[in-house]
Amino acid sequence: xxxxxxxxxxxxxxxxxxxxxxxxxxxxxxxxxxxxxxxxxxxxxxxxxxxxxxxxxxxxxxxxxxxxxxxxxxxxxxxxxxxxxxxxxxxxxxxxxxxxxxxxxxxxxxxxxxxxxxxxxxxxxxxxxxxxxxxxxxxxxxxxxxxxxxxxxxxxxxxxxxxxxxxxxxxxxxxxxxxxxxxxxxxxxxxxxxxxxxxxxxxxxxxxxxxxxxxxxxxxxxxxxxxxxxxxxxxxxxxxxxxxxxxxxxxxxxxxxxxxxxxxxxxxxxxxxxxxxxxxxxxxxxxxxxxxxxxxxxxxxxxxxxxxxxxxxxxxxxxxxxxxxxxxxxxxxxxxxxxxxxxxxxxxxxxxxxxxxxxxxxxxxxxxxxxxxxxxxxxxxxxxxxxxxxxxxxxxxxx
Amino acid sequence: xxxxxxxxxxxxxxxxxxxxxxxxxxxxxxxxxxxxxxxxxxxxxxxxxxxxxxxxxxxxxxxxxxxxxxxxxxxxxxxxxxxxxxxxxxxxxxxxxxxxxxxxxxxxxxxxxxxxxxxxxxxxxxxxxxxxxxxxxxxxxxxxxxxxxxxxxxxxxxxxxxxxxxxxxxxxxxxxxxxxxxxxxxxxxxxxxxxxxxxxxxxxxxxxxxxxxxxxxxxxxxxxxxxxxxxxxxxxxxxxxxxxxxxxxxxxxxxxxxxxxxxxxxxxxxxxxxxxxxxxxxxxxxxxxxxxxxxxxxxxxxxxxxxxxxxxxxxxxxxxxxxxxxxxxxxxxxxxxxxxxxxxxxxxxxxxxxxxxxxxxxxxxxxxxxxxxxxxxxxxxxxxxxxxxxxxxxxxxxx
Numbered sequence: 157x158x159x160x161x162x163x164x165x166x167x168x169x170x171x172x173x174x175x176x177x178x179x180x181x182x183x184x185x186x187x188x189x190x191x192x193x194x195x196x197x198x199x200x201x202x203x204x205x206x207x208x209x210x211x212x213x214x215x216x217x218x219x220x221x222x223x224x225x226x227x228x229x230x231x232x233x234x235x236x237x238x239x240x241x242x243x244x245x246x247x248x249x250x251x252x253x254x255x256x257x258x259x260x261x262x263x264x265x266x267x268x269x270x271x272x273x274x275x276x277x278x279x280x281x282x283x284x285x286x287x288x289x290x291x292x293x294x295x296x297x298x299x300x301x302x303x304x305x306x307x308x309x310x311x312x313x314x315x316x317x318x319x320x321x322x323x324x325x326x327x328x329x330x331x332x333x334x335x336x337x338x339x340x341x342x343x344x345x346x347x348x349x350x351x352x353x354x355x356x357x358x359x360x361x362x363x364x365x366x367x368x369x370x371x372x373x374x375x376x377x378x379x380x381x382x383x384x385x386x387x388x389x390x391x392x393x394x395x396x397x398x399x400x401x402x403x404x405x406x407x408x409x410x411x412x413x414x415x416x417x418x419x420x421x422x423x424x425x426x427x428x429x430x431x432x433x434x435x436x437x438x439x440x441x442x443x444x445x446x447x448x449x450x451x452x453x454x455x456x457x458x459x460x461x462x463x464x465x466x467x468x469x470x471x472x473x474x475x476x477x478x479x480x481x482x483x484x485x486x487x488x489x490x491x492x493x494x495x496x497x498x499x500x501x502x503x504x505x506x507x508x509x510x511x512x513x514x515x516x517x518x519x520x521x522x523x524x525x526x527x528x529x530x531x532x533x534x535x536x537x538x539x540x541x542x543x544x545x546x547x548x549x550x551x552x553x554x555x
Numbered sequence: 556x557x558x559x560x561x562x563x564x565x566x567x568x569x570x571x572x573x574x575x576x577x578x579x580x581x582x583x584x585x586x587x588x589x590x591x592x593x594x595x596x597x598x599x600x601x602x603x604x605x606x607x608x609x610x611x612x613x614x615x616x617x618x619x620x621x622x623x624x625x626x627x628x629x630x631x632x633x634x635x636x637x638x639x640x641x642x643x644x645x646x647x648x649x650x651x652x653x654x655x656x657x658x659x660x661x662x663x664x665x666x667x668x669x670x671x672x673x674x675x676x677x678x679x680x681x682x683x684x685x686x687x688x689x690x691x692x693x694x695x696x697x698x699x700x701x702x703x704x705x706x707x708x709x710x711x712x713x714x715x716x717x718x719x720x721x722x723x724x725x726x727x728x729x730x731x732x733x734x735x736x737x738x739x740x741x742x743x744x745x746x747x748x749x750x751x752x753x754x755x756x757x758x759x760x761x762x763x764x765x766x767x768x769x770x771x772x773x774x775x776x777x778x779x780x781x782x783x784x785x786x787x788x789x790x791x792x793x794x795x796x797x798x799x800x801x802x803x804x805x806x807x808x809x810x811x812x813x814x815x816x817x818x819x820x821x822x823x824x825x826x827x828x829x830x831x832x833x834x835x836x837x838x839x840x841x842x843x844x845x846x847x848x849x850x851x852x853x854x855x856x857x858x859x860x861x862x863x864x865x866x867x868x869x870x871x872x873x874x875x876x877x878x879x880x881x882x883x884x885x886x887x888x889x890x891x892x893x894x895x896x897x898x899x900x901x902x903x904x905x906x907x908x909x910x911x912x913x914x915x916x917x918x919x920x921x922x923x924x925x926x927x928x929x930x931x932x933x934x935x936x937x938x939x940x941x942x943x944x945x946x947x948x949x950x951x952x953x954x
Contacts, residue, residue, distance in 0.1 A: 159783040160755045161808045164723070168668055168812075175626060175818045196623050204618040211610060219603040222795035224595050227574060257656065257821035264820055268692055269567055273672055289819035293667055324563070356559045384558040396621035398826045409560045412573075419574045420688035421663055422656035426825055427797045 173289040183501040190538035192507045194529030195334065195393075195481050201452060202396045203436070203445055210432035221427040228415045229255025229403070230430040236437040237389065237403050244366070245376035246387070246405070254404050254414050255425045258397070259362055259388040261418075262404035263290045266325070266360055266386055268417045269410065271296055276323040278316050280308050282484075282513030282522070284334045284362065287327050298515040299323060303333065305475070307340030310347045317355040325360055326352055331374045332365035332480025335513050335524035339478055342375045349381045362388045367446055369479035370454040379405060386410075391433065393481065394446060399429055453481070453528050459535050460527040467543025471550060483525045487550055492519035496549055503545035505538045572688040582900040589937035591906045593928030594733065594792075594880050600851060601795045602835070602844055609831035620826040627814045628654025628802070629829040635836040636788065636802050643765070644775035645786070645804070653803050653813050654824045657796070658761055658787040660817075661803035662689045665724070665759055665785055667816045668809065670695055675722040677715050679707050681883075681912030681921070683733045683761065686726050697914040698722060702732065704874070706739030709746045716754040725756055730773045731764035731879025734912050734923035738877055741774045748780045761787045766845055768878035769853040778804060785809075790832065792880065793845060798828055852880070852927050858934050859926040866942025870949060882924045886949055891918035895948055902944035904937045 234250040241248045256262040273295035281300035330340035361378045379387040390402035474485045493509040510520030633649040640647045655661040672694035680699035729739035760777045778786040789801035873884045892908040909919030
C-alpha cells in the first residue's frame with residue numbers, strides 16, 4: 157500500500173476553489189489575446205522608482221528588518237495607516253491595525269478566528285471570488301444577498317439574518333464593488349450596520365478600491381459607523397499587488413487572537429517592505445500618486461463605456477462605475493457567459509465570466525471587464541473584438 | 556444588542572495557540588534580560604549587503620515583480636531549489652516545488668488540503684510549537700510519539716498508526732530537531748517511511764536546519780526515500796527569517812490543489828524577494844555563506860555545552876547537537892520549568908520552557924536553549940545567570 161491520495165483528497169479537494177488564473181490557460185490559444193480579466197494597476201503605473209528608493213533607504217537604515225519580530229506589523233506603518241483612515245472619517249489607532257499579506261490574508265485570518273465548519277456566511281451576489289476561496293475551505297455555508305444599483309439589497313439581507321441558524325459573518329465590498337462597481341448608498345450603510353448590530357452578526361468590510369474614485373469620494377467606510385466592523389484595506393490596488401501588504405482594522409477584543417492567528421499562518425509580514433512603505437507614505441507623494449491614478453483610471457473607464465455603447469447598445473446592460481477597476485456587463489437572460497468566453501477567446505479577447513463571482517458557479521448572463529491594465533489602443537481593439545464575438549454568438553440565438 | 560464577541564469567540568479562541576513572543580512580555584521586567592529563546596541567525600550574520608545588492612539588481616531588471624502572477628512561485632527560484640535538493644540526494648524538479656511564506660505557511664497549506672476537523676495528526680513529543688499553532692485551529696486531535704537520542708521512537712509511532720481512527724498526517728523534524736536537536740538515524744528513516752507507506756499516512760518532513768550541520772552532513776532528507784513525502788524547506792535559518800521565503804516539495808497529485816490553496820491564503824508570495832533570492836543562489840556565494848554560518852554556530856554551540864558542563868553538571872542532562880540552533884536541557888523529574896522561568900527572569904536570563912513544545916502545554920522539567928543569536932560574551936554571562944538561578948531554585952527542592 158502507498159499513500160492513498162485520491163481517498164485522502166476526496167472530500168477536501170472539492171472544497172478548495174480552483175484558481176481563475178489557471179483556468180484561463182484552458183482557453184483556445186491566441187498569440188495576442190486581449191485580457192479584460194485584470195484587477196490591478198497597469199504595469200506602467202507601478203511606482204517602481206519610489207519603492208526602489210524607499211527599499212534602498214530601508215537597507216541602509218534598518219538591516220534588522222531581516223529578522224523575526226512584529227507579528228502585528230511595523231508600528232510606524234500602522235500609525236501611517238491609522239492617520240490615513242482618520243482622514244476618511246474612521247477613528248482608528250495604530251493598535252487597532254494588523255498588517256496582512258494583502259487583504260486576502262485578512263479575510264483568511266477572520267475566518268480562522270470566527271468560523272466553525274457548517275457556519276453560515278452572508279455575501280453579496282455577485283461577490284469577490286477571493287472571499288469565496290477563503291470561506292469554502294472552512295466548510296462555510298454561503299448565503300447570498302442580491303446587489304442592485306445602490307448596493308446590497310437590505311430587505312434580502314434581513315431575511316438572511318433572521319433565518320436560522322444565525323449567520324456568523326456578513327462579507328461585503330460596499331465601495332466600488334468587485335465585480336459590479338456598485339457603491340452602497342449612505343442610507344443603506346446606516347441600515348446595514350443597524351441590522352448587523354440588531355442580529356449580533358459581525359460585518360467584514362473589504363475596501364480595496366475606496367481611494368480610487370473618479371469624480372468625488374465615496375461615503376466613509378462602514379467602519380466609521382461602528383467600531384465592531386472588521387475593515388480590510390490594501391496597497392495592492394493603490395500601489396502594487398506584488399507588495400502583498402494590506403491591513404485589517406479589528407475590534408480590540410479580537411486583536412491578540414488575530415496576531416496569534418497571523419503567527420500560526422506565516423509568523424509575520426514582510427518587515428522590509430513594511431518599512432519601505434512607511435517611507436513611501438511620508439509627505440505628499442502618495443496623495444499625488446493617487447490623484448494621477450484616479451485620473452488615469454477615469455479616462456480608461458470613460459473610453460470603455462464609450463466602446464460598450466458603440467459595440468453592445470441594445471444587446472447588453474452595464475454599470476457606470478464611480479471608481480474602482482471594473483464594469484459589470486449583463487447580457488440577456490439565458491446567455492451562458494462561460495460558453496461565450498470560449499467564443500470570445502477565438503476572437504482574441506477574454507473577460508471573467510459571471511459564474512466566478514457566485515458560490516454555486518453556475519453559468520450566468522453577466523461578465524466582468526477590468527479596464528485598468530489595458531492601454532487605450534488595447535481597450536479599443538479588445539472591445540471591437542468583444543463586440544464582434546458577442547454579436548455573432550448572441551444575436552442569432554435571440555432572433 | 557451589539558456584536559457578542561465573547562460568545563462568538565468562546566469556542567474558537569481556545570483553539571488558537573497563543574504566541575510565545577507575546578507571553579515573554581509577561582516575565583519580570585529586566586533591563587538586560589539575556590534571551591536564549593532565539594531560533595534565528597544572529598543579526599550580525601544576516602547577509603544584508605548581498606540581499607540589498609540582489610534587490611537592487613532585481614529592480615533594474617524586473618519591475619513587473621510588483622504585479623500579480625506566479626502563484627506557485629518564480630520558476631527560476633524553484634529550479635535553483637530543485638538543483639540544491641538534487642545535490643542532497645533528493646530527485647526533485649521545479650514543478651514539484653511551491654514557494655511559501657516560510658515553511659510555516661507550508662504546514663498551513665498542507666493542513667488546509669488534508670485535515671478535517673477531528674482528524675488525528677501524529678507529532679513528535681516534544682515538537683516545533685509552530686506546527687501545533689497550525690494543527691490546533693484545524694481542530695486536529697494531536698497524538699504524540701516520544702523522541703530519544705536517535706529520533707522518533709518507531710515502535711511508538713507504529714502503535715499510533717495502528718490505532719483507530721487512522722491518523723491523517725505524520726509531522727516530523729527529522730534532522731537537528733526543534734527543540735531537541737536530535738537527528739533521526741538512517742535505520743529509523745527507512746522504518747518511518749516504510750510504516751507511513753504500509754499504513755497509508757503521509758509524512759510531512761520539516762527541514763529548516765538540515766544544511767546547518769557542524770562536523771558532517773546529516774543523512775539525506777526522508778523525501779529522498781519516497782516521493783510521497785511532503786518536504787518543507789526555508790531560507791529563514793540559512794539566510795534570514797525576515798525574507799519569509801520557504802518552499803514545499805509535494806507529490807504531483809497535490810500540486811494544483813496546493814497552488815489553489817496558496818491563492819486562497821494570500822494570492823502569491825513576494826515576487827520581488829523571490830527574484831532577488833534567485834540571484835543570491837547563483838554562483839558559490841550561498842555555499843560560502845553556509846560554510847561560514849556552520850563554523851559560527853558550531854563555535855557558539857561548543858561554548859554553550861562547555862558552560863552547561865560548568866553550571867549544571869550533575870543537575871541536568873542535555874543533548875549534544877550535530878547541527879541546528881538548539882540544546883534541550885532536562886532537569887530532574889518534577890521540576891516545573893514554567894515556574895522556574897520566572898525565577899530565571901529575575902536573574903536576568905530566559906529560555907523557552909518545555910511546555911511550549913507539547914500539545915497539552917503542561918509544565919515539564921525540560922527547556923530549550925538557542926545559542927545562535929547571542930555573542931560569546933552574552934552566552935557566558937547568560938549561562939552564569941542561568942546556573943545561579945537553577946542551582947538556587949532546584950538544589951534546595953531536591954535536598
